[in-house]
Amino acid sequence: MNEVAVFNFETNEVRTVVINEEVWLVAKDVATTLGYSRTADAVKAHVDEEDKGVGKIQTPGGTQRMTVINQSGVISLALSSKLPTAKKFKRWVTSEVIPSVLKHGSYSKPQSTLQLFDNALQVMKEQETKINHVVDRMDEFEDAQEIRSWEQTELLRMRKNKVFAILGSKHTKRYKALSSEVYQSISHDFKSQFNVPRYNALPRKQFEDGKRFFINWEPSNLLELAIKGAEQPA
Incomplete structure (x- = not known):
């Protein structure tokens, strides 16, 4: 049986073991601390097989075989967590827990x-x-990763400004007549350009490209004719 060292992160208990001179953490403890409700599914979805193992852990009910993860596995779970404390937890594990176990663990x-x-x-x-x-x-x-909410908001703001630049303000007759068509056209072109089903599916690495798209976008020839032929603002 592996000797267990227990650490506490805020109100959560995290158990660690040393296997073959490498520090491993109980996967369920890590996933729970990072806010995953279905801990086993989270570990299966986000942690590579090479970063998982099995440790014999002493519990009140006796010795149990539990899934454990190494430092790389912890980082994978932390990166996918939606909790604001995930980064703090990752730093805590790598800078405090693992060094402490390596320094003071009785396996030495x-x-x-x-x-x-x-x-x-x-x-x-x-x-x-x-x-x-x-x-x-x-x-x-x-x-x-897909773009964050603030990045999507920025793209939608640029889309709106582009429509205003082409049609004028919401109070113009041209805007009232053609805004729906222009919005549909620019959205269709954006999704086709980046091969995404929706704005927030854009990969983060293409965020700047997405901004440039709205800066440079121009309506099609047919839509341009409709805009020019529309009644001008009163």
């Missing part, structure tokens, strides 16, 4: 100074490799 055996130095150097190299891998994954994950 007495070693010579040279052994300690060699082990520390090896751990640093392994951690650097893992961190670089996690950073790459975070960048890929960030790029693939």
Whole structure:
């Protein structure tokens, strides 16, 4: 059975174990702390198989085999969490919990100074490799995410301003006559351009491209003729 070290993040208990000299956290504890109601589904959906394992955990009901996740798995769950404290929790795990377990965990055996130095150097190299891998994954994950609500709001504001620039204010007869067609046309062109079903499905990495789309958008020749032929403002 793996020796369990328990930490508390705000009001939540997070259990950790050391398996093969690597710190693992009980997946259910992490998912619960990050606000997932269906913890098993969250771990299955967001954590890679290589970042999951099984640990023997002592509970009031006896020893149980529980799913555990490593640091990379914790970061994956934190990135997908909607809680505002997710970033704080991720930093807490990586900067406090894991170093504390590695430093004070009872799994450590007495070693010579040279052994300690060699082990520390090896751990640093392994951690650097893992961190670089996690950073790459975070960048890929960030790029693939849909735009945030404030970014969608900005795009919709630019769309509205473009319609006003073409038709004039809401009080003009031209706006009242053609605004629906212009909105439909610009929305259709946007979704076709970026191959998305709705505005907030735009990947974050294309947000600036989305803004440029509205700056440069022009109505089709047919719609342009309708606009020119519409009655001018009174």
